[in-house]
Amino acid sequence: MSASLRVLQPGPQTTVQDLGRYGFQAYGVPVCGALDATALRLANALVGNEPAQAGLEIRLAGPSFEVIGGPARLALAGALAGIEVTLGDETRRYSAWRAIDVPEGARVRVGALAGSGCAVLAFAGGVDVPPVLGSRATDLKGRFGGHEGRALAAGDRLHLGKGEAQGPCLELASPPRASGEVTLRAVPGPQADAFTDEAVAAFFATPYRISREADRMGMRLEGPPLVFRHGADIVSDGIATGAIQVPGSGLPILLLADHQTIGGYAKIATVISADLPLAGGLMPGALIRFRAVTVAEGEEARRARQAEIVRLIASLASVREGARIDEAALYQANLISGVVTALESS
C-alpha cells in the first residue's frame, strides 16, 4: 500500500503543481504549474522521480503533515527551510536539497522558507491526484486540478503514487543560490512601441520593487510609472508567462504561471524562461532590475539553464554521514528569522 499525507497545517498557500497544463490555452485555460520549475525538477530528481511528476508548491512557509499508510521519501528544493520529522518523542531536523526517508506514522513540519518565497516538496512516486486536461497542476482561479482545485487545508488527505524509494538518500551538495540583487533578463516587446522611447529606456534602467499585490497570477511592481505614446489599451491578444503588462497606471505587472491566456494591456517586455524560476520566488519588498536581451540570447540562456539542471542532477550524491547535525545547528541559528518576520507582517 502506498502512503498518504494527512495535512495538519497547510501553510500560507500550498498547492499541488507539476510543470503545467499545456495545449488548452486556446480555450482560455491557463498553464499554471510550479512557479519555480527548476525546483520541481531538482526536487523530483532528489527522490528518484521523473522531472514532471507532481509535488507540493510551498509559498513562504511549509505545511505540517502526518505520513500514514506507509513510509515516504521526500525532498525540498528551491529554498532553504528547516524540516522537522517527529516520530514518538524523537524529532530529527533536516535541511532542504536532500532526500529524507520518513517512517510511517511520523509527523513532518516544513518551516519558513529562506532565500526564495517559493519551494517545491517532492515525494517519491509523486502526489497522486487525478490529472485534469493532462496535468495535475492546481488552477486556483478555475478551481480545478491539483487537490480539489484549491490550496491545501487542514484535514486534507493526499495520496502518494507508488514508487518504492530505492537506494540511499541523495543530496545536492551545491544548490543554486540567489545573489543579493536580482536582475531579470527580458526581451522588449511585443508592444514596446506602445511606450515612449524614454519609458522603454527607463524600464531597463530603473529598479522596481515587488509590491504586496503579488500572487501566482502576477506581481505588481512599484517604480516610476511608464509613459504611453497613446494609451495602455490594445485589442486583446495572447499572453506568455513572464509578460510584463502595463495598465493605465503605468506601473508594470509581471505575469506568472496562473496568468490569463489573453489580455488587453500593452506588454512592454517578456522575462525570459531561464529567469522565470527566479522571478517566481521573489517576495514583496524585493528590488529587481530588468536587462534587455534579444530573442536569440533568451533562447541561448534557456539552453544554458537546461545544461545547468542536467549538470546539477548528475551531481546528486548519497547524503554524507554526520551532515545532519551541522544542518540542525544552522537552522537553530538566525538563518530564517528574517523571513519569519516578513511573514508575520504580511
Next chain:
Amino acid sequence: MRGVAAEAAMAGGEAMTAKRIDARARFLPVGDTAFTVEFGDRIDPAINALVHRTAALLAEALPEGLVETVPSFRSLLVHYDPLRTSAQALQAFIGPLELEDDPRQAPSRIWRIPVLYGGEAGPDLAEVAAATGLGKAEVIALHAGTLYRVYVQGFLPGFAYLGDLPEALDLPRRTSPRVRVPPGSVAIAQRMSGIYPVESPGGWHLIGHTPLRFFDPAQSPPTLFAPGDGVRFVPVDADAHAAIAEAVGQGRYSVAKEEGPA
C-alpha cells in the same frame, strides 16, 4: 507545406488570392518561448479568420518544437520549446505558408442558447435600455435577433467573445465592475456579447442568464464552443429556464444547434 496552403486556398474558392503569411502579418517578439503573428490592429471578422486559419494550418503541420497556439482577435500567439526549435526557425517555416484573402466560411454549426432576460437573471437590462434609449423588449429583440460568431476564447476558461453586437447596443464597460458575476450570466460590452462560464469578477452589463454550462475540465476539449461557431440567443421564460436548469443538472440536456451553413 506549400501544398497544404495551396489546397486551402483552392477550397476557399477560385476568386481568392493566396498570399504568404509573412506578407500578411508581422512577427512580434514575446520572450524566448513564444512570438506573435499579428495580422492587424482591429477587431474584424476577416482578420480573425486569418488568425484561426493560421492556427489550423499549424495544428495540421505540427512543426518541430511547436507547443501550442493561442488565437485572439487579430493575432496568433505561437508557443514553442526553445530546446527543440527557435523563433527564427519556426518563423521561417510559418512565413511562406499561404492564406487566402478572407478564409471565412459559414459556421458549420449554430448553437441555440436559451436565455432568461431581465429581472434577477439580467440585473442590468433596465440600465442598458435607459443608456441606449431603447425599450427592454427592443434590447432583448436586438440581442436575440443577431447571429454571433465565436471570435476568441479566453479571459476565463471557456469565456467566448461573441460578435458583433448590434451598434445600437454598443456601451462601454460598467464603471465599477462587479466583484462576483454568477456563472451563466449573459453579458454585453462594446460590440461583444459573452457568457460567464464560471463565477468571476466582471465589468460587462448582465442582461440575462442561461442554465447551460460552457466549461467542463473533465471533457477534452473542455469548452462547448469552438472558433468560428455560430451562436444565437433564444429568449425563454422563467419556467422554461428552470426546467432547462434541472435537465442540465441531471446531465440530460443536449444543446440545440442548427447544422450546416446558415
